[in-house]
Amino acid sequence: MPHPIDLALTASLIGDATRAGMLSRLLEGPARTAGELAREAGISPQTASGHLAKLLEGNLVRVEVQGRHRYYRLAGPDVARALEALSLLVPTRVATVRVPEPLRFARTCYDHLAGTLGVALAEGLEKRGLLESGEDSYALTPEGTRFVAKWGVDTQTLSQGRRAFARRCLDWSERRAHVGGALGAALAERLFALRWIARRPRAAECGSPSRAGGASRSRWGCPGREARRLTQARAFAAPMRAASRRTVACSSS
Structure with a gap:
């Protein structure tokens, strides 16, 4: 079992709404650049880079460099399974959000x-x-x-x-x-x-x-x-x- 402090640190990384959104986007589709994640989250590129740096440090994402571009993706299938499992614990909202x-x-x-x-x-x-x-x-x-x-x-x-x-x-x-x-x-x-x-x-x-x-x-x-x-x-x-x-x-x- 992980140490409670380590578990809390990982949970805090996912618990931020902006970072949770970024991880959800990476779970659903292909690798994305920091700029793409920033536009999808409605934040500045500088803010997105700060969030991604924390996710990298927490081993939740990895980055691949191709020429001038840096592409971010989930660190591995264990992260994907954890995010999937967490999504099942999300309470149903009174006003249900319709899935496209x-x-x-x-x-x-x-x-x-x-x-x-x-x-x-x-x-x-x-x-x-x-x-x-x-x-x-x-x-x-x-x-x-x-x-x-x-x-x-x-x-x-x-x-x-x-x-x-x-x-x-x-x-x-x-x-x-x-x-x-x-x-x-x-x-x-x-x-x-x-x-x-x-x-x-x-x-x-x-x-x-x-x-x-x-x-x-x-x-x-x-x-x-x-x-x-x-x-x-x-x-x-x-x-x-x-x-x-x-x-x-x-x-x-």
């Missing part, structure tokens, strides 16, 4: 899919007998291992890493579980690599190819030259459709 539909539908939580899309994927895999749920983790069945291997996910390599194989993460907007850990990250990475979902600039939105209806392909992250992959994508998206009858905008802002 694109953000609620789908977002990247650190490096894995969350929101309606992430939950539907997890529940669909369970219903098909490909994934088994434990108290705080998932396990692939033999059939599930073969299934994800077809899509280029090397489960043997994932299981040998230091990271937990498949965590059962309680989704803050859906209040149901999605797949985190190494498996969740690998599934998300593969879907992005296959371009069956894609990030939008700035808002980091992604789209599902299994959308019913006549929405434009560009809205769902399916460029015209990728249209031939839609049939294959629908086959992979079957677990998601099994758990959710509707598929709408996929976004992690």
